[in-house]
Amino acid sequence: MIALQQVTKKYINKTALKDVSITFEAGKITGIVGENGSGKSTTLKLIAGLLQPSSGNVLVDEERAGRRISSKVAYMSELESIYSFFTVGDAVDFYESQFEDFDRSQAEEILTFMNLEHPQKVKHLSKGNRGRLKMTLTLARHAPYILLDEPFSGLDPMVRNSIVKGLIKFIDLDKQALIITTHEIKEIEPILDDVIAIKQGSILGREEVEDLRGNGHSVVDWLEQVYGGGSLEYNSSRTIR
Numbered sequence: 001m002i003a004l005q006q007v008t009k010k011y012i013n014k015t016a017l018k019d020v021s022i023t024f025e026a027g028k029i030t031g032i033v034g035e036n037g038s039g040k041s042t043t044l045k046l047i048a049g050l051l052q053p054s055s056g057n058v059l060v061d062e063e064r065a066g067r068r069i070s071s072k073v074a075y076m077s078e079l080e081s082i083y084s085f086f087t088v089g090d091a092v093d094f095y096e097s098q099f100e101d102f103d104r105s106q107a108e109e110i111l112t113f114m115n116l117e118h119p120q121k122v123k124h125l126s127k128g129n130r131g132r133l134k135m136t137l138t139l140a141r142h143a144p145y146i147l148l149d150e151p152f153s154g155l156d157p158m159v160r161n162s163i164v165k166g167l168i169k170f171i172d173l174d175k176q177a178l179i180i181t182t183h184e185i186k187e188i189e190p191i192l193d194d195v196i197a198i199k200q201g202s203i204l205g206r207e208e209v210e211d212l213r214g215n216g217h218s219v220v221d222w223l224e225q226v227y228g229g230g231s232l233e234y235n236s237s238r239t240i241r
């Protein structure tokens, strides 16, 4: 389990997260939704151990998040993170050399699924194919926690669709949990177990998607209500886990 306990994260002139307490359970797909600058990436970077909290604790399977436990977390940045002078094959070799849990044969299977080939040069790939490659390299790891920061950003619906299909096919929810930040909630709504709404560094709410559906609502209905202006009649007074 991942636990953020009363976490505040301050940058020099900005408080990005304010006293956030939340958990993420193994075996679930959780979406974190919020407008630009609300603290989504900061949350993932804290879990990945790339940032340290200003106060509070970030625990991954009861250990403090940091370099020592990074093997438990596969983090995909929203930024371009693969050297442009690499070929697709070089990128796979590089990831294999960096991560003990990297599964070469799974990587090859995902490459085929994503229609990517070893000799292709990263700098010549379309944005969509660079997104598919980034996803391939992350999903080829057997890390128990997979964190994807804005995997759909700037990608067209066909590419988004192939990425969602890749997630369903290559994530093993008996052994892995997935946390996705996104603005594109409609694409991933069908595969989400729960959704967290964040605004200006605070968690506004969290819901199980099945509970919402049971009440005849979509995630989008709920988000409209949480962010104000919506008229969803739904009791969402449950405690945030």
Ligand SMILES: Nc1ncnc2c1ncn2[C@@H]1O[C@H](COP(=O)(O)OP(=O)(O)OP(=O)(O)O)[C@@H](O)[C@H]1O
Pocket (backbone or CB within 6 Å): 011, 012, 013, 014, 015, 016, 034, 035, 036, 037, 038, 039, 040, 041, 042, 043
């Ligand atoms: N390294 C940094 N130094 C200073 N401020 C930062 C830094 N990184 C993020 N911030 C600020 O912290 C706040 C939260 O940023 P964060 O990137 O976590 O938001 P986000 O929800 O992921 O946004 P987006 O959807 O645009 O990616 C923003 O106001 C951002 O400008």
